[in-house]
Amino acid sequence: MDPIFIAIFGALIASLYLSQKQILNYSKSFTSYYKNYFSYSNPPTPNQSRKSSYSKDGDAQIPPEPTPLMITPDQVQNYDDRPWRPFRWPYHQTMAIYKLDINHWLDMDKYYWHYIEEKQRIWQKYGKENIDWLPEGYEPSLELMEMVTNHLLKRYPLLFTLLEDKGSRGKVVKNELTREVIDMTMPLKEHPLMYVTKMAKEDFYVVMKNPKDGLHYLVAAAVPFPGGSFGISAKIGKHLDIIHEEVPYYHEKLKKSMERWFERLTPSAPVERASWYMTWDHKLRQNGVYQRDSDKVKEEAKSYSPEDYNVRVERQTLRKLPKSQAIIFTNHPVFYSIEEMKDEPMIPSLLRKIIYEAPEGIIKYKSFELYRDHISGYLDGLIQRQKDLGIIDDDTPLKTPATYPFAHWVKADFDYINGGFNNPSPSYNKEKSNYTEQAKKELIDD
Numbered sequence: 001m002d003p004i005f006i007a008i009f010g011a012l013i014a015s016l017y018l019s020q021k022q023i024l025n026y027s028k029s030f031t032s033y034y035k036n037y038f039s040y041s042n043p044p045t046p047n048q049s050r051k052s053s054y055s056k057d058g059d060a061q062i063p064p065e066p067t068p069l070m071i072t073p074d075q076v077q078n079y080d081d082r083p084w085r086p087f088r089w090p091y092h093q094t095m096a097i098y099k100l101d102i103n104h105w106l107d108m109d110k111y112y113w114h115y116i117e118e119k120q121r122i123w124q125k126y127g128k129e130n131i132d133w134l135p136e137g138y139e140p141s142l143e144l145m146e147m148v149t150n151h152l153l154k155r156y157p158l159l160f161t162l163l164e165d166k167g168s169r170g171k172v173v174k175n176e177l178t179r180e181v182i183d184m185t186m187p188l189k190e191h192p193l194m195y196v197t198k199m200a201k202e203d204f205y206v207v208m209k210n211p212k213d214g215l216h217y218l219v220a221a222a223v224p225f226p227g228g229s230f231g232i233s234a235k236i237g238k239h240l241d242i243i244h245e246e247v248p249y250y251h252e253k254l255k256k257s258m259e260r261w262f263e264r265l266t267p268s269a270p271v272e273r274a275s276w277y278m279t280w281d282h283k284l285r286q287n288g289v290y291q292r293d294s295d296k297v298k299e300e301a302k303s304y305s306p307e308d309y310n311v312r313v314e315r316q317t318l319r320k321l322p323k324s325q326a327i328i329f330t331n332h333p334v335f336y337s338i339e340e341m342k343d344e345p346m347i348p349s350l351l352r353k354i355i356y357e358a359p360e361g362i363i364k365y366k367s368f369e370l371y372r373d374h375i376s377g378y379l380d381g382l383i384q385r386q387k388d389l390g391i392i393d394d395d396t397p398l399k400t401p402a403t404y405p406f407a408h409w410v411k412a413d414f415d416y417i418n419g420g421f422n423n424p425s426p427s428y429n430k431e432k433s434n435y436t437e438q439a440k441k442e443l444i445d446d
């Protein structure tokens with residue numbers, strides 16, 4: 001592309017962004033009160049924000065803007081998330097991050113309604129176990145709320161409507177998917193994270209650097225779908241090293257690069273990553289595999305047919321907010337049944353290899369031992385099936401697929417079709433693969 005065009009376009013986006021920022025006057029009383037409490041590193045003013053020590057071109061503080069995707073609520077009902085296949089071999093604990101195309105910060109798919117309904121149920125039933133904040137989390141949460149609102153309005157013009165723009169006094173937005181009118185007039189009636197939760201289906205973690213020790217702490221979190229055995233009440237206010245205490249090889253392999261990496265992260269360069277584990281159910285808050293009652297888990301693991309097992313992908317993004325410099329970590333679970341992936345080259349082979357031969361700590365953390373003997377025969381059958389169908393042969397190398405972290409049939413442009421993505425395998429059944437109804441039944445004894 002012509003560099004002059006890029007420069008003019010960049011300047012236009014920047015001026016739009018800055019004027020918008022200038023009219024935002026976050027509740028000052030909160031800011032000064034909490035500044036004393038936590039003493040933020042001075043957030044850049046809009047004018048300063050063009051200068052950055054991290055970027056030669058000075059644009060590091062300018063977040064990228066999404067492009068509109070004209071999907072309607074009806075189309076979303078049939079829409080699939082990007083087909084994640086984050087299976088690596090060899091499998092080591094690494095940062096495993098890659099550049100995020102901002103259009104996919106908050107993706108849309110046919111499970112949107114299910115996630116939003118589940119969020120409401122979880123808030124009512126579990127409250128602070130899944131959503132919590134410290135006073136110093138207020139200001140960045142407010143900035144996050146603005147960012148989520150602006151992103152959704154811009155990216156999905158037919159799914160979110162701006163009913164009223166009150167400038168520094170906030171916005172009133174209609175969520176066309178749930179038909180809810182979301183009144184974000186200042187002063188807000190609820191915590192900003194509650195509004196974020198009514199619009200986006202992702203889990204949100206707000207992390208701030210404490211200037212006193214230069215380390216990163218979790219200051220607010222809306223995490224209805226942790227999936228595993230941790231509650232957010234145990235993580236709030238904690239340093240990232242403590243939060244990752246249970247994570248295998250964190251101290252040896254990740255700790256050092258994490259702090260360095262957080263220092264360098266800029267608003268202009270968001271990233272994403274994906275992790276995964278296997279389970280037999282679709283519960284969002286806590287999967288069967290991570291229930292606390294270990295006898296019950298063992299029993300349950302065997303009571304499900306191997307065909308019922310699926311992979312839960314934890315789709316994660318990281319970005320920095322320009323004003324507060326808070327780091328926003330999102331996590332979003334997406335389930336894929338093994339059945340729907342069975343004709344994708346090497347997927348059954350990779351899963352089998354990983355559940356038996358991944359590093360010991362990872363095997364334990366992801367509870368592979370609990371069910372691997374139960375499903376290995378099924379995976380062996382699928383591997384043989386791939387050989388019989390000529391999808392793989394004995395010489396096909398077992399390694400990270402070239403299209404990692406996505407399915408082999410994915411084309412580069414994820415917006416190329418408004419109908420979302422369908423697994424093109426003849427054995428894929430789109431109807432059957434919609435797990436919403438199944439998931440609702442699973443919640444009955446929750």
Ligand code: HEM
Nearest residue numbers: 094095097205207218228230235243244246247275276329
């Ligand atoms: C580049 C940055 C990060 C990396 C490389 C990373 C890596 C990991 C890894 C490897 C795990 C284990 C699960 C898995 O296999 O993925 C994990 C778990 C987790 N991460 Fe991170 N993480 C990052 C940033 C964050 C941030 C900013 C937060 C926000 C507080 C966070 C919160 C968590 C939580 C709550 C868990 C679950 C821990 C548990 O099981 O008790 N992570 N992370």
